Amino acid sequence: MSTSRKWYAPYISPLDPCPPLSPIAYETPAQLYLGFQPQGLEQFSPFDALVHGTLWPALFTPYTNPYQSKKRGEF
Amino acid sequence: MWYYEKKLQYPVRVGICSPKLAKFLIEQYGGTDGELAAALRYLNQRYTIPSRVIGLLNDIGTEEFAHLEMIATMVYKLTKDATPEQLKEAGLGDHYVDHGKSVYYHNAAGQKFDMGLQSKGDPIADLYEDIAAEEKARSTYQWIINLSDDPQINDALGFLRERENVHSQRFREAVELLKEEQGQKRVF
Ligand SMILES: [Fe+2]
Numbered sequence: 001m002s003t004s005r006k007w008y009a010p011y012i013s014p015l016d017p018c019p020p021l022s023p024i025a026y027e028t029p030a031q032l033y034l035g036f037q038p039q040g041l042e043q044f045s046p047f048d049a050l051v052h053g054t055l056w057p058a059l060f061t062p063y064t065n066p067y068q069s070k071k072r073g074e075f
Numbered sequence: 076m077w078y079y080e081k082k083l084q085y086p087v088r089v090g091i092c093s094p095k096l097a098k099f100l101i102e103q104y105g106g107t108d109g110e111l112a113a114a115l116r117y118l119n120q121r122y123t124i125p126s127r128v129i130g131l132l133n134d135i136g137t138e139e140f141a142h143l144e145m146i147a148t149m150v151y152k153l154t155k156d157a158t159p160e161q162l163k164e165a166g167l168g169d170h171y172v173d174h175g176k177s178v179y180y181h182n183a184a185g186q187k188f189d190m191g192l193q194s195k196g197d198p199i200a201d202l203y204e205d206i207a208a209e210e211k212a213r214s215t216y217q218w219i220i221n222l223s224d225d226p227q228i229n230d231a232l233g234f235l236r237e238r239e240n241v242h243s244q245r246f247r248e249a250v251e252l253l254k255e256e257q258g259q260k261r262v263f
Binding site for chain 1: 256
């Protein structure tokens with residue numbers, strides 16, 4: 001199962017003017033991994049599909065502010 | 076910082092005196108998908124991309140400047156000996172009034188270089204942009220080759236076109252690197 005968010009640690013100089021912000025998050029949403037969408041993929045109910053913006057849970061990649069969670073480097 | 080080597084990446088020979096071709100070539104000099112835009116885009120995107128991909132953007136961005144220089148050489152060779160009348164016939168009358176015989180950053184249609192460079196600060200979005208840009212630069216070379224009767228220019232344009240293929244491939248590999256899950260081995 002692919003993760004939709006990854007982290008990397010940029011180079012930090014001892015001479016940087018501001019306290020380091022690390023790691024940094026970047027998004028790798030589900031469509032990067034799915035390839036050609038397989039047939040018979042699991043579906044949301046019509047109501048949930050409307051709410052989620054997609055019929056397929058496999059394509060549902062919600063976004064949250066990565067810098068708001070207490071533990072950085074995690075989801 | 077950069078070191079400069081005082082030679083072209085690939086030899087530029089121009090066999091036919093055709094100032095008209097310069098007007099087409101200028102697309103790769105100052106056009107949206109031209110070499111200047113590519114160089115500036117990659118060198119600019121370096122700062123907000125994961126560390127393992129910075130070197131790639133640095134290398135390709137630098138190479139694009141070498142391509143820019145080849146295009147400039149072609150344009151210069153095709154226009155330096157033309158009379159104002161010949162430039163006018165080649166559709167370069169406006170260019171001559173504006174810039175004389177200097178090479179200039181605009182596209183084949185005469186529009187000034189557009190600073191609307193793509194840089195989104197999202198690694199995946201930027202790399203996909205770069206893949207698309209390389210494919211567009213590849214097609215531009217194809218369209219210019221289709222318009223050109225000069226086998227020597229076409230030889231150099233063929234080289235430049237092939238470099239776009241290589242760059243596209245490298246950016247696609249970069250996407251795969253960024254897609255990798257932590258601690259997972261890569262399979263070649
Ligand atoms: Fe390129």
